[in-house]
Amino acid sequence: MAVESKVNRQATCSAPVNIAVIKYWGKRDEKLILPTNSSLSATLDQADLKTTTSVALSSEFDSDRLWLNGKEESITNPRLQNVLQKIRSLASERAQTDEEKAVLDAHVHIVSVNNFPTAAGLASSASGYACMVYTLAQVYGVTDYELSKIARVGSGSACRSMYGGWVAWNMGTRDDGDDSFAEQTHLADHWPGMKILILVVSDRKKGTSSTSGMGTSVRTSELLQHRITEVVPKRMAAIKEAIEARDFAQFGEITMRDSNQFHAVCLDTYPPIFYMNDTSKAVVQMVTQYNTMKGEVKAAYTFDAGPNAVIYAMEDAMAEIASLTSHFFPSTTPDTFFRGTTTAPPAPSAELLSHFTIAQQPEDSLQYGINTQPGPGPQVLTDEECLLDSSGLPKATSA
Amino acid sequence: MAVESKVNRQATCSAPVNIAVIKYWGKRDEKLILPTNSSLSATLDQADLKTTTSVALSSEFDSDRLWLNGKEESITNPRLQNVLQKIRSLASERAQTDEEKAVLDAHVHIVSVNNFPTAAGLASSASGYACMVYTLAQVYGVTDYELSKIARVGSGSACRSMYGGWVAWNMGTRDDGDDSFAEQTHLADHWPGMKILILVVSDRKKGTSSTSGMGTSVRTSELLQHRITEVVPKRMAAIKEAIEARDFAQFGEITMRDSNQFHAVCLDTYPPIFYMNDTSKAVVQMVTQYNTMKGEVKAAYTFDAGPNAVIYAMEDAMAEIASLTSHFFPSTTPDTFFRGTTTAPPAPSAELLSHFTIAQQPEDSLQYGINTQPGPGPQVLTDEECLLDSSGLPKATSA
Incomplete structure (x- = not known):
């Protein structure tokens, strides 16, 4: 029996972990996550450490929902709400067609998994928020924006996971955080060996x-x-x-x-x-x-x-x-x-x-x-790698 | 058979350990031991932790000798030599009588023991040098000098063990170290309990x-x-x-x-x-x-x-x-x-x-x-507590 998909839009992406060599420690704005100093990191190869996230958007969903590593979690976390709100307001500014406007009223289902044990104390919030922002941006069609600024309000160091290779997070000086973003300084293959x-x-x-x-x-x-x-x-x-x-x-x-x-x-x-x-x-x-x-x-x-x-x-x-x-x-x-x-x-x-x-x-x-070793930034994956089924719920294998 | 004493002058003293609450870390002059910042400590009760030192001076001794915790040690350590030289030059400046001048040519035997295990990692150089300087000053008759400046060239924090109670070591700014000395800020019984x-x-x-x-x-x-x-x-x-x-x-x-x-x-x-x-x-x-x-x-x-x-x-x-x-x-x-x-x-x-x-x-x-608890500074002890015998060698009980 064929099931008609309830999902209007969907995307699946992966994002890497990064390890800072100049450390981020101290915020000048707690809500916008603006740092007191710049930092620099290497993005790690995703073969070893990555987050994979699928986002589905549907007018038939009753509410926004989130599953992390197989377990449904509350989506009311303020940082998560900040990220969702920023992506949606960006989409709203740009919405022109009826379909684009309708999308703004629809809810999302987000499924995210790490290929490494979170208990190990490896910074999973960086790859987690980077992946969520990158995937939401695909679904909402706002991929041309400086997305590291949105990842930053989820978890500071997540902004650096938006790029591969060697990445600097410029602290910026503006109160609105518009100049506090990450940028790649060198490609992942810049330093062979x-x-x-x-x-x-x-x-x-x-x-x-x-x-x-x-x-x-x-x-x-x-x-x-x-x-x-x-x-x-x-x-x-x-x-x-x-x-x-x-x-x-x-x-x-x-x-x-x-x-x-x-x-x-x-x-x-x-x-x-x-x-x-x-x-x-x-x-x-x-x-x-x-x-x-x-x-x-x-x-x-x-x-x-x-x-x-x-x-x-x-x-x-x-x-x-x-x-x-x-x-x-x-x-x-x-x-x-x-x-x-x-x-x-x-x-x-x-x-x-x-x-x-x-x-x-x-x-x-x-x-x-x-x-x-150093590796590339977030990747768009194929539908085959989607963690959600056609009804917009986590696949059994993702649970 | 009565043995005639070979010793012309002798003294026995004890000196305390101190524990800094504002820490000394950094020298601006390695030889004079001039610090890069002032420090402050409490001097500890000698019932629990102290060094006892006896110094004998005799025209019949062939050389300066030192016994630490029952074992003869080389007296060529540069810091020890600095201390001896400073005390002697102070005595020399003041020598007037023939006896006082003769003393300058005589050698010393120094015996020093701690009432605590040195292996415990408690700072024994502070009480050790403080006690040596205090005892040498008795023997050479220079007790009115600011002796903490001499203890300081033995071991920086030793200058603070020259006083009881609460003691500040003023870093000073002079190149010759003459303003880098310790002084008592409060008596040992200032803060009951x-x-x-x-x-x-x-x-x-x-x-x-x-x-x-x-x-x-x-x-x-x-x-x-x-x-x-x-x-x-x-x-x-x-x-x-x-x-x-x-x-x-x-x-x-x-x-x-x-x-x-x-x-x-x-x-x-x-x-x-x-x-x-x-x-x-x-x-x-x-x-x-x-x-x-x-x-x-x-x-x-x-x-x-x-x-x-x-x-x-x-x-x-x-x-x-x-x-x-x-x-x-x-x-x-x-x-x-x-x-x-x-x-x-x-x-x-x-x-x-x-x-x-x-x-x-x-x-x-x-x-x-x-x-x-906080306690008093160095003490002059009685001859009964002398660690040297009448021939100027360590008593068996000190060995």
Whole structure:
């Protein structure tokens, strides 16, 4: 029995995760999510980490609805409402035909899934909001707008997931946020051989949310103001030059210093915020001793608002880092420890190990590693990949 | 058989440890040990933590010699030589009688012991150098000089151990260091009921020495300059006012913020320095949640260049903190865990515990606690307490 589709319009898209090397920490406007400093990130390959979102729009739907990772969620979240409202008002400004006007009264069903466990503490709000905005824009026909400004009001760092490769988020100075947007500085293939390793730390404790943490930092850290006005502007310029010149030593040093300073500001917050733990610290020491051995910065760590480490390195150095990681952070499931694009690394040589003074960490201090690299921005997928069925409800496989 | 004493002059003194609440971190002159900011500390009661030093001077000694904690050590350490040279040149300027001039050519034997394990990572160089300078000054008859300036060239924070109670180290601005000295701001009994608890963390790993760490911070931390010029001068004034007014909430907040900022600067150093570990962090969280429960700052943590915690609190609050510590940091030897002035605390009530969300830490994460309080400065002891025998060698009991 053929079912007539209730859906008037639909689209399915995917969007990537990004990892900042110049960190975003502090808002000058909580509602518009305008930052106190610019930031810069690499967008990660979607083979390893992505969000996929389908949006259906139908005059027959009774209300807007949302399913995240197989579970229906309330759509009343203010940030989600801000995003929907902005896309619809953009569509409204442009509506000319009767069909375009009718679309404004119709409701949407949104289904979104991640190909990675949200429990791992990887920033899923960036890829999540980027994907939602990108997909809504397809459905509402507003893809020519600077969509990163809409993603930004969902989750600040989501604006950077609207582009592939290397992406800067310019803080802007306007009160209405119109000059606070992301832009690609370099394509994903600009720097051949660049690899990124995510090390997921086994720590189930819920830390301070980044929204609440950065609010407390802005109010209480005396060092944050100095970072905002004196340090970040110079670093933004310097890291763009380092990426342009493919100068890893320069890129890596700025990346590590900026991660250190972000966590320093968290510690200078009152009461202090600790995102890094003893396992994170051991990763820092492993990378530091690796660079000391090489006599040059060949690998760079960075930590977001949690204990997980992300390491940037060129392919050869990354092979050694993976090997050292498997030694210093022993796993009870070594064969499945490294996910993504490579297989399990060989054990490090005694000669290599002789350069290190750090202790082996307790078994399973790290949960697993993901080998990845810079990748492209959001993608429009085919109808075959749609997560909704013809009645506008999640397909069984998406639940 | 009576032995005629070879010793021409001798003295025995004790000197205290101090714990800074405004932290010293950074030198503007490595040799004279001139700091980049002023600092302020409480001197601790010597019942719990002290150094005792005997100095004998004799024309019959062949060379200067030094015994530390029962073991003869080389006296060629440049800082030790600086201290000896400064005391002797002071004595030389003043020498008038033949006896006074003869003393300048004689050698000294120095014996020094701590009443606490040096392995615990408590700052023994402060009490050690303070005691050596104080005792040498007795022997050389130069006790009227501002001796804190000489202690300072042995170990910066030693200058603060030259006084009891609350002590400020004024950074000074002169190149010769003549205006960089310690002075007592308040007597030890100024603030009745003030208690200090030292929590020794079980972590045998040797961290970055403070001398090398602060050198790297001065060279690499962009935030340290802001701390030096903008933050510390205001805090020095504010904490003196808080101590003067016996305003614990104000005193405690400044103390915690300054400890946080010192460790933030360490993290902003490149490569970063981590002194606090996961156990330190758990102490911070326990104190933070305690203050939240009280609706006011009733206890304050501070951490020096290592993982050990020091907690300041008034007597009643300290009783609760001790009780909470015994719960959240379980010990396999609870009866001997708390050393110093009190006995083992009672277990906390279920009602008290209901205000806390932190987890119990692994057994013996803390090694032991020392209950102490502000106390007086260096003391001249009697000949009976001398650590040297009549031949000018360490007594067997000191070895």
